[in-house]
Amino acid sequence: MKLKNIGSADRVIRIVLGVAIAVLGIAFKSWLGLIAIVPLATAAVGTCPLYLPFGISTRKKA
Secondary structure: OOOOOOOHHHHHHHHHHHHHHHHHHHHOOOHHHHHHHHHHHHHHHOOOOOOOOOOOOOOOOO
16 A cells, blocks of 8 residues: 655655755754654655645645
């Protein structure tokens, strides 16, 4: 069963935001930069757990 629900544009946005949050966390020497793990992990896996209960998918149908 494949639960991939993140499209390519959504994935790119998550990667850019994740990297930006990580860079800001490092620049400000803040542990809040660890929040970057969430968008980077969901982009890597291709599944957003928050999309599942709402039936949202940004992935194009094949």
